[in-house]
Amino acid sequence: MLLRQSPDIRPSEITPQSDYLNRRQILAGMASALLAAGLPAEAALAGPLAVARSSQLAGDEKPTSLKDITHYNNFYEYGLDKDQPAQSAPGLLKLRPWTVKVSGECARPGIIDIDELIKASALEERVCRHRCVEAWSMVIPWLGVPLAQVLARFEPSSKAKFVAFETLLDPRQMPEQRSSLIYPWPYSEGLRIDEAMHPLAFLALGLYGEPLPAQNGAPIRLVVPWKYGFKGIKSIVGIRFVEKQPPTLWNALAPNEYGFYSNVNPTVDHPRWSQAKERRIGEFLRRPTLMFNGYGDQVAGLYSGMDLARDF
Amino acid sequence: MARPASSRRLRVGAHLLCALPLAWLAARGLADDLGANPIEAVIRFLGDWALRGLVVALAVTPLRRLTGWSRLAQYRRMLGLWAFTYAALHMASYVGLDQFFDWNNIGIEILKHKFITAGMTAFVLLLPLAATSTAGMMRRLGGQRWRRLHQLVYAVAPLAAVHYIWMVKADIRQPLVYAFILLVLLAFRAFWAMRRSAIA
Numbered sequence: 001m002l003l004r005q006s007p008d009i010r011p012s013e014i015t016p017q018s019d020y021l022n023r024r025q026i027l028a029g030m031a032s033a034l035l036a037a038g039l040p041a042e043a044a045l046a047g048p049l050a051v052a053r054s055s056q057l058a059g060d061e062k063p064t065s066l067k068d069i070t071h072y073n074n075f076y077e078y079g080l081d082k083d084q085p086a087q088s089a090p091g092l093l094k095l096r097p098w099t100v101k102v103s104g105e106c107a108r109p110g111i112i113d114i115d116e117l118i119k120a121s122a123l124e125e126r127v128c129r130h131r132c133v134e135a136w137s138m139v140i141p142w143l144g145v146p147l148a149q150v151l152a153r154f155e156p157s158s159k160a161k162f163v164a165f166e167t168l169l170d171p172r173q174m175p176e177q178r179s180s181l182i183y184p185w186p187y188s189e190g191l192r193i194d195e196a197m198h199p200l201a202f203l204a205l206g207l208y209g210e211p212l213p214a215q216n217g218a219p220i221r222l223v224v225p226w227k228y229g230f231k232g233i234k235s236i237v238g239i240r241f242v243e244k245q246p247p248t249l250w251n252a253l254a255p256n257e258y259g260f261y262s263n264v265n266p267t268v269d270h271p272r273w274s275q276a277k278e279r280r281i282g283e284f285l286r287r288p289t290l291m292f293n294g295y296g297d298q299v300a301g302l303y304s305g306m307d308l309a310r311d312f
Numbered sequence: 313m314a315r316p317a318s319s320r321r322l323r324v325g326a327h328l329l330c331a332l333p334l335a336w337l338a339a340r341g342l343a344d345d346l347g348a349n350p351i352e353a354v355i356r357f358l359g360d361w362a363l364r365g366l367v368v369a370l371a372v373t374p375l376r377r378l379t380g381w382s383r384l385a386q387y388r389r390m391l392g393l394w395a396f397t398y399a400a401l402h403m404a405s406y407v408g409l410d411q412f413f414d415w416n417n418i419g420i421e422i423l424k425h426k427f428i429t430a431g432m433t434a435f436v437l438l439l440p441l442a443a444t445s446t447a448g449m450m451r452r453l454g455g456q457r458w459r460r461l462h463q464l465v466y467a468v469a470p471l472a473a474v475h476y477i478w479m480v481k482a483d484i485r486q487p488l489v490y491a492f493i494l495l496v497l498l499a500f501r502a503f504w505a506m507r508r509s510a511i512a
Contacts, residue, residue: 080483085348136349147499183483254481254482267426271425272426272427273421273425273479281349284412286412
């Protein structure tokens with residue numbers, strides 16, 4: 001593992017609460033620590049990103065350390081073990097040029113160029129909870145733009161009832177797409193249009209003030225903090241407005257385990273484990289899982305009248 | 313019973329070999345090198361080695377019969393007990409680290425989640441085998457009854473493999489490798505048992 005060569009970085013040094021206010025200085029220090037640890041240039045593509053505003057959406061919960069966020073990843077295109085993406089993704093995933101094709105039921109289909117998006121947007125930092133369906137969680141300081149703001153430019157029509165997302169399909173850059181044939185690659189995800197347009201739905205371009213590391217879904221990924229982490233599709237190359245609920249990878253593989261909605265819900269167990277509690281990375285005791293991951297005040301209205309045990 | 317020095321050295325070596333994974337885990341733990349989720353890492357590691365231990369212990373008899381290397385039999389009990397040790401540590405880390413002795417929740421998990429049910433059953437079935445592993449117990453039970461009791465391991469090993477298969481999200485290639493090896497090891501026994509009964 002790359003960062004292991006740098007024994008001076010300890011999680012507690014990276015994110016003490018009091019220091020978090022002095023983010024700029026710490027980030028500068030971390031950037032050099034990353035470089036010193038020998039990460040390929042892609043990991044720190046263009047240096048720090050400009051942050052226009054900051055939203056604290058995880059109360060006073062302490063952000064998880066950069067090392068844990070970047071070395072404990074489910075990114076099956078790079079292997080099933082959580083330390084594999086950090087080892088192989090930075091060397092394999094080619095981050096530029098990168099475009100996202102936006103198509104389907106909209107008035108102005110088109111292309112998003114990542115660098116233009118970064119340049120044209122006032123980037124927002126969002127510190128929010130991330131709850132994996134495997135019952136672990138983190139607090140992550142993402143950097144990016146609200147999804148609605150990006151989608152609106154393409155003027156979705158009244159037939160756009162859902163939004164479908166697709167990851168890059170390229171076995172040379174994502175080796176497991178060649179060797180793990182049980183998965184219907186490319187990775188795909190979807191949201192209902194009202195979920196996609198909700199202000200909490202977010203496109204992340206950065207993490208801890210820097211461009212996203214490859215293993216976290218660079219250069220652009222979805223963040224839907226009230227849903228289980230696998231809904232946050234990584235390395236997006238396609239966005240499609242569609243009329244019918246689109247197929248999604250995990251739902252297609254195991255529909256009894258991974259619903260289309262996959263809202264964080266402590267009262268609906270995964271068939272193989274309880275969702276009532278979660279292990280926050282860096283903590284010993286499990287903490288209770290919150291309905292909608294603690295974002296119920298904002299998003300519960302999207303699901304009024306729905307039976308969330310059935311539409312899980 | 314006195315054993316020749318060379319055989320004693322071999323036994324010590326075998327014990328050390330069996331303890332090696334545990335030492336490696338302890339070293340990584342002390343170096344704070346178990347990753348972002350050390351509790352999960354510990355549980356998975358110990359579970360892996362419990363299953364490997366069962367496979368190795370169950371391989372002794374077929375290997376001995378196929379190779380005619382009768383001294384292997386001396387290591388069967390030792391290997392079985394090491395498999396039990398890893399299984400017991402796997403269980404202890406689930407109860408103490410993962411669940412932090414939340415017996416209520418452990419009870420719910422055993423009843424509701426079939427991979428936990430399978431794993432817990434496998435462990436409970438291992439307990440009498442470990443308890444009767446001494447020469448004294450073997451004598452007290454008598455060879456025939458002892459042997460029949462210890463055939464429980466033919467249920468334990470498949471249960472452990474199923475526990476692993478059911479735990480995995482989608483890609484069950486790795487657990488299937490263990491399941492396949494176990495199947496082969498058990499098939500040898502089934503074949504020999506059938507032949508015995510055909511002759512008798």
